[in-house]
Amino acid sequence: MRVTCSSGTYIRAIARDLGEALGVGGHLTALRRTRIGPFTVAQAQTIENLDPARDVLTPAEVAAHLFTVANLDAQQSADLRNGKKIPFDGPSKSTIAAIDPEGSLIGLFEVRGCCARARELSARRAGRKRRLMIFWFSYIQIAVALLAGLFCVISGFAGRTPNDFTLGSTALVEVLLVVQFVVALIAPAVGNPPHGDVLTFYVYMISALLLPAAGVFWALIDRSKWSTVVLGVTCLAIAVMVFRMNEIWLTQNV
Structure with a gap:
């Protein structure tokens, strides 16, 4: 069976619950993750064929698959790193991935009004x-x-x-x-x-x-x-x- 689910779903618990519902008991004999977010198993490499320089994505590349990307200049990058707001034109309350001129991920930021500022994640809240x-x-x-x-x-x-x-x-x-x-x-x-x-x-x-x-x-x-x-x-x-x-x-x- 194939299951599309969010993080935190226990597939083994689904097998157990299905077995109980059928009155026969149930457990997994195999479990394989085929996708996480936009990344599929087709993009994966075996340990033997893995070339870190070629196959491992940088944080900036991962963020580009998940969020809207903003390529910032040096001054904007410095301001965001120091906790300042910067002028930014984008949909309100949208989350953006800020990339500095060297192509490194600065972090995730939230657009509020005409400005962007560091996003408060749940752990920070x-x-x-x-x-x-x-x-x-x-x-x-x-x-x-x-x-x-x-x-x-x-x-x-x-x-x-x-x-x-x-x-x-x-x-x-x-x-x-x-x-x-x-x-x-x-x-x-x-x-x-x-x-x-x-x-x-x-x-x-x-x-x-x-x-x-x-x-x-x-x-x-x-x-x-x-x-x-x-x-x-x-x-x-x-x-x-x-x-x-x-x-x-x-x-x-x-």
Whole structure:
């Protein structure tokens, strides 16, 4: 018998159910897949005759069989890879396969209105709320670090030595970093792994954790206005580092 079905259909279960319906029992003696999507068994090669350079399709070639293809220039390719929208004329809500000037597949994108943007696949939708934790919390960290940095720098140039307010604002930046560190350790286990280089992310994270502690230690030793300025510069540096960590976590390396 021949069956045309979608992904996830258990043909062995059909044989079992047919046997039960006939009252005789049933099972498969052979099962052969003859087609998947637009690709048929006639296009396949045996292991013995397989030539990878000749027979294996590239991701771009596979995408061309399944989706509308858009050949992009270098600037459009860079914009899409960095998560930006680009102007695109096509049917609304259609899915396109974006190909760069070298013929490589960038990814699947969805047309909305006059623009194209990265398509949210089901796996991404499932983890979207968890991913947003890193996103919005990082921007809270950045805002706090910027405010603390400006406060300390202005206080230092105003001649104020380290006090409870400047030390406390720097300590708050450190506390938020510790929370982010704990979140980063737990997030992959709940379906929110970093999209960029893990080692780079943790190099930034460990460095960021050490900076406020070093700044506060120095301020306690050298009670001068310049120590207050150092606290401010430290917090401003943390803001930049957290922004970079957020990019590493959320942006896929290409």
